[in-house]
Amino acid sequence: MTTEKYADEIESVLLSEETLHERIAEMGATIGAKYADTDQEVVLICVLKGAAIFVSDFARALPIPSEMEFMAVSSYGSSTSSSGVVRILKDLDRDIADRDVIIVEDIIDSGLTLSWLMRNLKTRNPRSLEIVTLLRKPDAVKADLDILEIGFDIPNEFVVGYGLDFAERYRDLPYIGRLHPRMYS
Ligand SMILES: O=P(O)(O)OC[C@H]1O[C@H](OP(=O)(O)OP(=O)(O)O)[C@H](O)[C@@H]1O
Ligand code: HPA
Numbered sequence: 001m002t003t004e005k006y007a008d009e010i011e012s013v014l015l016s017e018e019t020l021h022e023r024i025a026e027m028g029a030t031i032g033a034k035y036a037d038t039d040q041e042v043v044l045i046c047v048l049k050g051a052a053i054f055v056s057d058f059a060r061a062l063p064i065p066s067e068m069e070f071m072a073v074s075s076y077g078s079s080t081s082s083s084g085v086v087r088i089l090k091d092l093d094r095d096i097a098d099r100d101v102i103i104v105e106d107i108i109d110s111g112l113t114l115s116w117l118m119r120n121l122k123t124r125n126p127r128s129l130e131i132v133t134l135l136r137k138p139d140a141v142k143a144d145l146d147i148l149e150i151g152f153d154i155p156n157e158f159v160v161g162y163g164l165d166f167a168e169r170y171r172d173l174p175y176i177g178r179l180h181p182r183m184y185s
C-alpha cells in the first residue's frame with residue numbers, strides 16, 4: 001500500500017477535493033451568467049504559480065468561452081508572510097486594451113499582490129477588470145479590493161495544496177490543507 005504523499009506534513013484537511021470541485025462548478029455557473037451577454041470572449045489572467053490549478057478547473061467550469069493568459073508575480077518567496085514588494089516575473093503576452101478581463105487568483109491573504117496588480121492592469125485600459133479568487137482570509141486582508149466572486153473565506157492560517165505552496169512544495173496536493181507548524185517554524 002502507498003502512503004498518501006506529504007501525509008505527515010499536513011496537520012489537517014481544510015477543503016477536500018470534492019468540496020473544491022463542487023464550489024468551483026458553482027463559481028463557473030455564477031460568473032458565466034454575469035458575462036452571458038458580452039460580445040467578446042473574456043480573458044482570464046491566471047496569476048502564476050498559485051492559481052495554475054484553479055484556473056484550469058475554473059475555465060472548464062465556465063459555460064462561456066474564455067481565453068487564458070498568464071502572468072507571474074511573486075511577493076512571498078519562501079516566507080509565510082507577504083513582503084509587500086511585488087515583482088513581475090513574467091508579463092502578459094498580449095494586449096488587454098478594451099477586453100473584459102478577469103484576474104484569477106488562488107488566494108487573497110494581505111491583498112497586497114492583487115492591489116498592486118489591479119493598479120498595474122488598469123493602466124493597460126481593459127474594458128472591464130474583475131477579480132475571482134478561490135480563497136480569501138478576511139482577518140488578514142489589509143487592502144481594499146472589490147471582488148466579483150470568492151470561493152471560500154478561510155481562517156488566518158497558512159494553507160497549502162491545490163496550487164498553493166510553501167517554498168515550492170505541496171502545490172500538487174488535490175485538496176487544501178493546514179501545514180503542520182513544525183514545517184515552517
Ligand atoms: O494577498 P497576498 O498577501 O499578497 O498573498 C496572495 C499571493 O501570494 C501567493 O503568491 P506567491 O507570491 O507566493 O507566488 P506563487 O503564486 O508563485 O506561490 C498567492 O498565490 C497570491 O498570489
Ligand atoms: O496561506 C497561504 N499559503 C500559501 N501561499 C500563500 N500566499 C499567501 N497566503 C498563502
Ligand SMILES: [Mg+2]
Binds near residue numbers: 076166
Ligand atoms: Mg507562494
